[in-house]
Amino acid sequence: MLWLLPLVLLLVYLLYRRRAPRPRPWAGVWLWKRGRARRFRPRLDLRLFLLLLGAALMVLALEDPPLGPSPLVFVVDASASMAAREGKGTRLDLAKERLLPLLERAPEALLVRAGEKPTAFGPAPGVALKEKLLALEAEDRGADLEAAVALGRRLLKAPVVVATDGPPPPGVEGYLGVGSPQENLGIVAVAQGFLALGNGGPRRLTARVEVGEKVREVEVPPRGFAPLLGLPPTFSARLEEDALPLDDRASFGLRRLGVDYPRLPALERLFRLLGAGPGSEVRVRLAVPQGAPEGPTLYLAPSGRSPLPVLLTAPHPLLEGVALLGERLPPPPPPQGPWQALAEGEGGVGLLYAAPHGLYLPPLEAIKDRPLFPLLVHRFLKPYREVASGLLAPEETLLPTPEGSFLPQSPGGAGRFLALLAALVLLLEALRFRFRA
Incomplete structure (x- = not known):
């Protein structure tokens, strides 16, 4: 007008x-x-x-x-990709530089750090939150932007401005995109004798990985991944530093697990074989589950019915490498709670069950001498024995690039x-x- x-x-x-x-x-x-x-x-x-x-x-x-200026909610991405180098600083430094004038003018503001779990500062006058903004660091494995936006809206009814190097979450009133397309290599996964590399660049890159005293080279496709096999069971790996140093080092190790179990000869032999000792990290109980386990728990049924042949198995990580079809197992009493049948007999009768942090098996006397018993327990304990460090979410290594920025329109009046x-x-x-x- x-x-x-x-x-x-x-x-x-x-x-x-x-x-x-x-x-x-x-x-x-x-x-x-x-x-x-x-x-x-x-x-x-x-x-x-x-x-x-x-x-x-x-x-x-x-x-x-x-x-005049209106209240605003500021959501700042604090995931690791915001630590990527951008000019003389990082992507997070660029976000702080662009947000600071808006924050200082806001009569009331809320600052939300968007990491794996969002953290809020305020509401308070924008000037009072300046030091909180400048103190933010990018180090989380990822950022749940939608949860951060929801937290901001709950604490302050005002337009939301998101600063991130990825696309804006849906429904926000303002968006500041920071960062530019960059080539980056990073370690995205490790396991026993194995690691995987990610390439965030638009062309094929050669990764030089130092493991122990050896340097190995791996060709990694653009915006893709490649494995490196034949590593020692436990190792530390390092890449040449590039745009994002946070994903250039990782390690893998195995630790001795502490198990709280009844002192039965069959269980003593099993846990010596698996390299576990007495402790409280994992529990073994001779009981029928009455709900979801509170922590890692192996249940062994106190009794069972007549054995049935295994006719059906469910796809599940616990069953990898375990041959069950044709085995005859006594059905344990059905568990209570969120338990999934991993193996079923005739009529859909459950023979093995799994839940988050839980495994439920038939009676010990029926399975203690069968190969499936140590294999299943080994698979169950494996995530709790492995120690991996230095890993980010793969999408952080691929270094997202922003979309066009936009700011909320100040309401008239x-x-x-x-x-x-x-x-x-x-x-x-x-x-x-x-x-x-």
């Missing part, structure tokens, strides 16, 4: 300068008459000034400008006051100067 302002001012000026054969009965003709009667340059006329001021205020009222002021100015002009024919 501001483009109307020059047109209105031009119209008023033309009325002021217009020459006509005789005065006409409409507002503003007296300006022409007065200007024609004077042979010197007209001085600033109060009535002309009031008309111009009223016209300008009316145009500004149509634009409805904001009354001054239009009504400007319209009222324009009316008062025009009323003053009408009362001060009466119409002259």
